Amino acid sequence: MNGGAGEKVLSVQQIEVFYQHVIQVLKGVSVEVGDRKIVCLLGANGAGKSTTLKAISGLLVAEDGKITDGRIEYGGQRLDRLVAHEIARRGILQVLEGRRVFEHLTTEENLRSGHLDGGGPIPRKLEQIYEVFPRLKDLRKRKAGWLSGGEQQMLAIGRAIMGEPKLLLLDEPSLGLAPLLVRAIFDAIRRINRDNGTSIFLVEQNAALALEIADYAYVMENGKIVMDGPAAQVRENPDVKEFYLGLSVAGDRKSYRDTKHYKRRKRWL
Numbered sequence: 513m514n515g516g517a518g519e520k521v522l523s524v525q526q527i528e529v530f531y532q533h534v535i536q537v538l539k540g541v542s543v544e545v546g547d548r549k550i551v552c553l554l555g556a557n558g559a560g561k562s563t564t565l566k567a568i569s570g571l572l573v574a575e576d577g578k579i580t581d582g583r584i585e586y587g588g589q590r591l592d593r594l595v596a597h598e599i600a601r602r603g604i605l606q607v608l609e610g611r612r613v614f615e616h617l618t619t620e621e622n623l624r625s626g627h628l629d630g631g632g633p634i635p636r637k638l639e640q641i642y643e644v645f646p647r648l649k650d651l652r653k654r655k656a657g658w659l660s661g662g663e664q665q666m667l668a669i670g671r672a673i674m675g676e677p678k679l680l681l682l683d684e685p686s687l688g689l690a691p692l693l694v695r696a697i698f699d700a701i702r703r704i705n706r707d708n709g710t711s712i713f714l715v716e717q718n719a720a721l722a723l724e725i726a727d728y729a730y731v732m733e734n735g736k737i738v739m740d741g742p743a744a745q746v747r748e749n750p751d752v753k754e755f756y757l758g759l760s761v762a763g764d765r766k767s768y769r770d771t772k773h774y775k776r777r778k779r780w781l
Contacts, residue, residue: 515544515551515728521711522568522604522679527582527592529563531575537563539735540582545679545713550705552714552722552743554756555732561715562609564732565681568713569606570596586679601628603678609687611664613671615657619648622656622667626674634674641670644700662693666700673704679711680704686718694718698725719756723747731756 515522522545529538537560545551555561566572567579568591584592591599614622623641627634642649645666651659656667665685672680682701686694702725705712716722722743723729729746731739739746746752 515546515549519547521545521547521549521587522713523585524564524568525583525585527567527584528580529560529567529572529577530580531577533578537577537735538567541732541735541737542582543713543730543737543740545711546727548705548709548711549727550701550712550714550725551728551730552716552726553730553732554716554719554722554752557717559732560735561732562683565606565683565713565715567592568599569604569681570594570599571606571608600675603676604681605672605675605677605679606681607668607672607683607685609683611661611668613656613659613664613667615655617656618653619656619659619667620652623648623652623671623674626671628675631674631676637674637676641673644673644703645670662689662697665689665693665697669697669700669704673708673710676708677710679713682712682714682716684715684717686716686721694721701725719752 524541524543526540526542527538528536528540530536541564543553553561553564563577566577568584572578579592583590586602586604614625617625620638623638624634627637631637647663648666648670651663656664659667669685685697685701689697698721701712704710714722714726723746726743729740729743730737731746731752739749
């Protein structure tokens with residue numbers, strides 16, 4: 513486990529998370545994110561992926577969740593004892609699942625709301641966002657509630673970039689989007705990583721695209737990490753091909769009808 517190699521930025525060490533003091537969601541999860549790397553976390557619905565991101569960003573408390581064991585370090589300092597706004601001040605920002613924007617504000621007002629005190633000049637940062645997402649410049653005066661799903665996703669990511677994050681946490685950025693928009697979003701993620709040097713921890717169900725842009729990958733099931741390795745290596749794993757990429761070992765795309773009753777035990781379990 514090396515989070516994409518290079519200098520380690522984020523280290524999540526054997527954390528356990530409970531909701532409402534009763535429901536255990538994470539069971540000894542350890543992940544790392546390297547400096548200027550893209551790391552993806554794959555898994556089915558309910559595996560604990562979003563909970564992992566919220567444990568890092570400090571948003572668990574809003575859902576009556578708590579880290580009960582383990583530790584999270586960023587730049588060698590503990591995060592798991594801090595509240596969300598203190599974590600954000602250290603350069604860790606999360607884009608939540610579901611394109612949560614301020615619908616009554618314009619596109620540009622939404623972007624400006626992401627600016628943190630002490631950051632660079634707002635006009636320069638806006639232009640950087642408009643270079644990555646030209647569509648947002650055309651829509652800068654439109655109320656965010658009238659934007660399409662893809663445009664709102666661009667806006668949510670752009671608003672986070674206004675805060676100049678050192679580590680960006682992305683939760684299901686492709687959810688509910690058309691294939692062409694998904695490709696545009698992933699191209700933008702890669703550009704943000706390359707041009708800004710932003711480390712990215714990506715939770716995503718579109719395994720094919722996530723593994724295409726990531727340096728390192730983790731697979732989570734039932735609150736545990738069951739596999740990790742360089743993205744290219746994980747992509748070639750037979751079980752990942754079959755259960756996450758929809759391919760048989762021979763490389764044929766499997767139909768849902770053929771796989772829905774598939775009972776073979778996964779090799780990693």
